[in-house]
């Protein structure tokens with residue numbers, strides 16, 4: 063028997079498969095099914111900062127001065143949908159999930175500014191959540207806003223939340239930073255116990271007939287694994303935070319790659335939404351089979367074995383690989 067256990071945010075998990083934030087956590091029965099299927103923890107769908115502050119929209123003025131500070135701002139946000147918009151209902155869901163399942167429940171807050179809404183971190187803690195995932199999502203459109211300033215607001219937010227709760231905190235990041243290792247380290251220094259790589263951006267399309275922007279959610283496929291895989295391999299051993307991989311985990315091989323790159327956990331959303339919760343036991347069985355066949359005894363033993371921890375100069379290594387890849391393309395004119 064191979065040992066699939068792992069630790070993430072100080073939580074001892076029976077295996078690395080976590081259900082990522084998605085509508086799968088909106089119903090207690092679905093989370094019970096995830097638990098029965100063998101999922102080791104569940105991240106809840108996010109409670110959004112905008113849901114909490116409603117009309118007042120007390121976002122940091124430097125982030126939102128200009129057109130986005132107008133009252134119409136709130137009208138950009140959907141008032142109905144899969145996710146419940148009432149913050150108190152979210153807290154109730156945390157409590158219900160905690161009563162209904164034994165696996166860790168990781169609540170999720172999605173926001174960018176420090177402000178009154180942070181008190182919800184405390185409410186989430188009081189409701190019994192096992193950890194908090196912070197989804198830092200802000201798309202800078204103001205040319206005056208520098209990356210340093212935006213990054214500082216993220217770091218301040220993590221520091222402020224760290225001060226107000228004892229729960230382990232994970233930060234879910236976007237891949238769009240100029241210097242990922244630097245922001246990763248600063249977030250860890252500010253109190254993040256884990257980093258979740260990466261937030262997936264939903265790129266809207268344009269409808270040419272109706273001259274409209276069309277919201278467009280496409281589920282991922284395994285090709286998207288490569289971006290978080292590379293960065294987890296680079297960050298492993300270089301930041302004092304657990305790493306979780308999200309985006310593009312669909313197969314047993316994807317999970318194994320995530321672990322070998324250095325992830326403590328592999329998170330799934332698209333695969334479970336598309337092919338059902340039954341994929342969890344199938345993936346676990348395949349993992350065990352693969353590990354036995356390759357004589358691995360534990361996830362811990364595999365973890366980080368393909369990371370760049372032992373590479374002295376990962377940047378030079380990456381450039382060399384880039385050249386190798388370009389040269390590997392055979393063009394026959």
Ligand SMILES: Cc1cc2nc3c(=O)[nH]c(=O)nc-3n(C[C@H](O)[C@H](O)[C@H](O)COP(=O)(O)O)c2cc1C
Pocket residue numbers: 082083084085106107108109170172197234260261262279281282283286308309310311329330331332333335
């Ligand atoms: C329908 C849907 C809803 C999602 N809702 C959230 C959310 O509320 N909060 C969040 O942090 N991520 C959310 N995500 C992102 C997922 O947690 C995950 O990070 C992303 O889909 C990439 O993983 P995947 O390739 O396994 O789908 C959502 C994804 C989908 C498809």
